[in-house]
Amino acid sequence: MARERHPTNPEKGAEGVIADIIACVTDCMADLEHEGQALGIGVAGQVEASTGIVKYGTNLGWRDVPLKSELEKALGIPVVVTNDVRAALWGEWRHGAGKGVDDLVVLFVGTGIGGGVVSGGQVVEGCTNTAGELGHTTIVVDGRKCHCPNHGCLEAYAGGWAIAERAQEAIRTDPQAGQILIERAGSIKSIKIKCLS
Numbered sequence: 493m494a495r496e497r498h499p500t501n502p503e504k505g506a507e508g509v510i511a512d513i514i515a516c517v518t519d520c521m522a523d524l525e526h527e528g529q530a531l532g533i534g535v536a537g538q539v540e541a542s543t544g545i546v547k548y549g550t551n552l553g554w555r556d557v558p559l560k561s562e563l564e565k566a567l568g569i570p571v572v573v574t575n576d577v578r579a580a581l582w583g584e585w586r587h588g589a590g591k592g593v594d595d596l597v598v599l600f601v602g603t604g605i606g607g608g609v610v611s612g613g614q615v616v617e618g619c620t621n622t623a624g625e626l627g628h629t630t631i632v633v634d635g636r637k638c639h640c641p642n643h644g645c646l647e648a649y650a651g652g653w654a655i656a657e658r659a660q661e662a663i664r665t666d667p668q669a670g671q672i673l674i675e676r677a678g679s680i681k682s683i684k685i686k687c688l689s
């Protein structure tokens with residue numbers, strides 16, 4: 493119906509990012525044939541379902557940001573806020589690979605590993621609305637340190653940041669074998685997942 497694409501600039505702080513979202517949505521609304529009735533938004537973080545407050549957004553640096561109420565105030569339409577992977581889960585379930593099924597697990601592999609679960613025709617939410625975070629399943633007891641408080645998570649081995657970290661460690665042990673990657677990245681500590689793909 494309409495499409496706008498903007499980078500997220502967390503360094504602007506929550507207020508700056510929210511202002512960018514409002515500008516983006518307003519532009520999109522102007523392109524619509526019919527007036528927009530509501531807004532659904534997926535955000536990288538832990539969202540309190542009842543209030544639409546982003547309790548904790550690691551990569552955004554957010555804590556207790558009232559995203560739903562700020563957007564409703566500015567846009568004058570109902571807003572639903574959910575976690576970004578949860579939003580993608582809904583998308584796959586309603587319109588994508590999981591259409592028509594009652595039980596579904598999705599994994600989104602990127603910098604981290606996000607996950608979501610539909611069971612018996614219901615999205616599994618859990619008491620803190622974070623159920624289905626399969627990237628933080630322990631696969632190695634007392635294993636590698638994760639970005640979450642635990643050790644040995646799936647994400648700590650197979651997430652983008654973890655693969656880069658493991659490559660850096662391996663190359664520190666054997667710089668000769670990693671010469672091409674060092675050249676490509678500039679230095680060992682600059683080796684990111686992009687250099688490895």
Ligand SMILES: [Zn+2]
Pocket residue numbers: 627628629638639640641642645647648
């Ligand atoms: Zn973890």
